[in-house]
Amino acid sequence: MTTRYRVEYALKSHRRDAFIEWIKGLLAGPFVLHSEPAAYIKEVSTWEDTTATVRKLYASVMADVESLVIDQIENQANNTPELAKLGYLVPTVGTFFTTLPLVDAFYVQDAKRSISCRRLVSPSFNDIRLILNTAQIMSMTSTQEKLRLVTLDGDVTLYEDGKSLTPDNPVIACLLGLLKRDIAVGIVTAAGYPDTSGNRYKERLSGIIEAVADSSDLSENQKRKLLVMGGESNYLFRYSVTDQTLVYVDTNEWILDEMQLWNDTVMQELLDLAEEVIFSCKQVMNLNGEVIRKDRAVGIVPIEGKKMIREDLEEVVLGVQRRLENSPCGKKVQFCAFNGGSDVWVDVGDKRLGVRALQNYLGGIHGHETLHVGDQFASVGANDFKARLAACTVWVADPGETVEALTELCGYWEKAGEKL
Numbered sequence: 001m002t003t004r005y006r007v008e009y010a011l012k013s014h015r016r017d018a019f020i021e022w023i024k025g026l027l028a029g030p031f032v033l034h035s036e037p038a039a040y041i042k043e044v045s046t047w048e049d050t051t052a053t054v055r056k057l058y059a060s061v062m063a064d065v066e067s068l069v070i071d072q073i074e075n076q077a078n079n080t081p082e083l084a085k086l087g088y089l090v091p092t093v094g095t096f097f098t099t100l101p102l103v104d105a106f107y108v109q110d111a112k113r114s115i116s117c118r119r120l121v122s123p124s125f126n127d128i129r130l131i132l133n134t135a136q137i138m139s140m141t142s143t144q145e146k147l148r149l150v151t152l153d154g155d156v157t158l159y160e161d162g163k164s165l166t167p168d169n170p171v172i173a174c175l176l177g178l179l180k181r182d183i184a185v186g187i188v189t190a191a192g193y194p195d196t197s198g199n200r201y202k203e204r205l206s207g208i209i210e211a212v213a214d215s216s217d218l219s220e221n222q223k224r225k226l227l228v229m230g231g232e233s234n235y236l237f238r239y240s241v242t243d244q245t246l247v248y249v250d251t252n253e254w255i256l257d258e259m260q261l262w263n264d265t266v267m268q269e270l271l272d273l274a275e276e277v278i279f280s281c282k283q284v285m286n287l288n289g290e291v292i293r294k295d296r297a298v299g300i301v302p303i304e305g306k307k308m309i310r311e312d313l314e315e316v317v318l319g320v321q322r323r324l325e326n327s328p329c330g331k332k333v334q335f336c337a338f339n340g341g342s343d344v345w346v347d348v349g350d351k352r353l354g355v356r357a358l359q360n361y362l363g364g365i366h367g368h369e370t371l372h373v374g375d376q377f378a379s380v381g382a383n384d385f386k387a388r389l390a391a392c393t394v395w396v397a398d399p400g401e402t403v404e405a406l407t408e409l410c411g412y413w414e415k416a417g418e419k420l
């Protein structure tokens with residue numbers, strides 16, 4: 001008989017982040033021991049004292065996790081993963097490119113979110129996600145680290161799902177602020193438009209392109225640091241000062257060695273197989289979707305006026321992922337199958353390659369000098385997850401959080417008295 005554990009694992013593991021869940025479990029101890037069910041019924045004179053105690057206990061957990069991350073980084077560097085404690089406790093934990101000041105970050109988020117004041121609601125997934133984001137941002141603005149490249153996802157990160165980056169978007173000022181600091185800005189989106197004119201990217205990203213063109217504050221070199229990697233890792237465009245817009249960069253100028261190994265036949269074989277699985281899901285589940293095949297991608301998008309439900313989209317993603325993983329072409333070509341919220345796509349390539357290609361193209365930028373901001377970090381069926389292998393990351397829930405994170409980033413530099 002299937003155990004409850006296996007059911008939970010099979011149904012939910014792809015939607016969970018093991019590191020965040022593990023920290024949540026550690027913080028649950030102090031929370032439970034100091035919960036106060038009577039607090040809202042009668043006056044509890046000890047509330048403030050309890051808050052102070054709980055704050056200290058949460059901070060102490062964070063201090064321990066901070067040390068475990070340092071231990072993990074040391075063992076990564078020494079090539080002794082079997083000795084790393086964190087890897088033992090959270091086997092799926094990824095690579096850390098920098099240390100994380102988790103205690104300081106906890107105090108910042110506690111002040112904003114009143115985490116330790118709560119007597120009935122325990123520290124949540126979002127509390128911890130935001131603590132980790134702040135820790136990563138603090139670390140990248142510390143004196144040891146030099147940030148050289150910020151890559152950002154498009155849908156849900158820079159703009160609402162399916163919308164465009166219009167001139168009124170507050171994120172534009174943040175992106176200009178990064179360029180002004182000589183930091184390259186790469187928009188790494190799954191949206192793939194093979195046309196080398198780049199017209200669709202120009203339309204969707206018009207707000208930032210026009211702002212860069214109109215800026216009298218940015219140097220020509222700084223303007224050239226605006227790049228767009230489309231189709232995850234398939235089409236590169238760069239801002240041209242002469243053309244005052246994006247121009248296509250020939251693949252030979254940026255393609256990574258590992259991508260050179262994929263020939264067109266094997267890429268099309270992969271997409272044929274993906275299309276076959278997606279099409280049979282559509283038939284079996286009677287989905288309100290239309291299958292679309294592109295040069296480097298295949299997807300199912302909702303028929304106009306109809307919707308596909310989340311569970312069905314996830315079924316398609318998990319099904320196609322399993323089929324491709326277990327096929328010869330899926331072993332030869334890197335691919336990314338993901339649930340885009342209202343659609344499902346399988347792309348040739350992924351955001352690890354997209355970010356790496358930008359790092360190489362810009363002259364050899366390292367993971368600890370790169371920050372990727374995205375909204376899709378679940379381990380399966382999400383497209384920003386792979387960027388974790390190439391860069392430090394910030395996980396946002398909506399475009400408003402992106403603006404907050406970038407404002408926080410620049411805020412730490414300003415506080416440190418940077419000279420622009």
Ligand code: IMP
Pocket residue numbers: 153154155156188189190191192193231294297299339340341342343345346347383
């Ligand atoms: P991102 O969030 O910027 O990576 O964009 C992902 C969204 O782009 C998906 O949810 C799709 O709706 C859309 N999209 C359009 N064309 C493609 C494609 O060729 N591959 C993957 N996603 C695409």
Ligand code: MG
Pocket residue numbers: 153154155156157374375376
């Ligand atoms: Mg997205």
